[in-house]
Amino acid sequence: MRVVPLVGGPVELRGALDLESRPAGVMPRRLPAWTKEQYQDPSVYGVTLMPSGVRLVFRTDARELELEVLTSTGQLDTDSEPRPAGMLELVVNGTLAGRRRAPVGNVVRMAGPGAVQRMIPGDPSTVRFSGLQAGMKTVELWLPQQTPTELVALRADGEVLPPLPDGRRRWVHHGSSISHCIEADGPTGTWPVVAAALAGAEVINLSQAGNALLDPYVARTIRDMPADLISLKVGINIVSLAAFRLRTFGPAVHGFLDTIRDGHPGTPLLLISPVSCPALEETPGPTAMGPDGKITALGDPAQVAASGALSLAVVRAELERIVTARQPRDPHLHYMDGRELLGPEETDDLSDGLHPTAAAYRRMGKRFATQAFANDGPFR
Secondary structure (H helix, E strand, C coil): CEEECCCCCCCEEECCCEEEECCCCEEEECCCHHHHHHCCCHHHHHHHHCCCCCEEEEEECCCEEEEEEEEEEEECCCCCCCCCCCEEEEEECCEEEEEEECCCCEEEECCCCCCCCEEECCCCEEEEEECCCCCCEEEEEECCCCCCEEEEEEEECCCEECCCCCCCEEEEEECCHHHHCCCCCCHHHCHHHHHHHHHCEEEEECCCCCCCCCCHHHHHHHHHCCCCEEEEECCHHHHHCCCCCHHHHHHHHHHHHHHHHHHCCCCCEEEECCCCCHHHCCCCCCEEECCCCCEEECCCCHHHHHHCCCCHHHHHHHHHHHHHHHCCCCCCEEEECHHHCCCHHHHHHECCCCCECHHHHHHHHHHHHHHHCCCCCCCC
């Protein structure tokens, strides 16, 4: 087996915008390093390390590949097992050819609310894919979408070459946990990856669980990166965290769009409102988890009219209004009602009243591909 350089060699690391050097190897990040100084919440850093949509791409005639990784998973307390790491998936010439559970490495012990987290160091482990088809082929090694994964080494029993240009359009997507897709059954089961595969696009997923709060550093990141298509799925965490009132929400959306348009004045840009979430449709946040394991809204519905508190119904109406108002000078801006991806008749597929199941994510991806990439769709 020969060792293949992970940096500066034939391997392209797609879906990551930065690499962080670690003692064991390199850690992909889905936001550039300069953004770190612009947020205080450590959870933002954590979710940018979760490599949703990140994959190693190369050509090889190898029949066997080894990827050595060091994962980081969580543990609630000393009496529970560490959370399992996610799946590593091998795609060969566009077809899923293998799945392996990523090994547990570092364990972050979270003893309870307000407790200091403790890191229990682990060791790198090797995941092996054997029996690959003969001949030169394009290989994608997809990292688990919910598990921070340090890349330690890549080994192959054959030649490894850079991937060839394939002419696919580069689609940049930003959203919340419902686009990050932690609950998907694997990295190629997230709805943006499902949609991209069906549409023949190259997706870069900048979605962040618990976020998508119209952060200016995200808008500047999208502004400055190459993109043929851009989509933004906005609203669920803005409501669930009670992060805006109607007075501040509209200008923040306009500002986010304005920043992106500074770098992409004519790029097709699709603004997507939230999927169905019964608890928040007419009631504002903040939210909490109820005793039944379902999300519940703590806000007062009367405050929607009285003080501009945001429900999902208000957010959808405001997003559509903003797109309609901007379209005369921005004809490449489009709106999609998120309920077209998962509607009120499908809320049984929200495992906790908020997040779709793995099967629902795949269905959302198929619907997005059908609608957004159709002959009359915004990404045609």
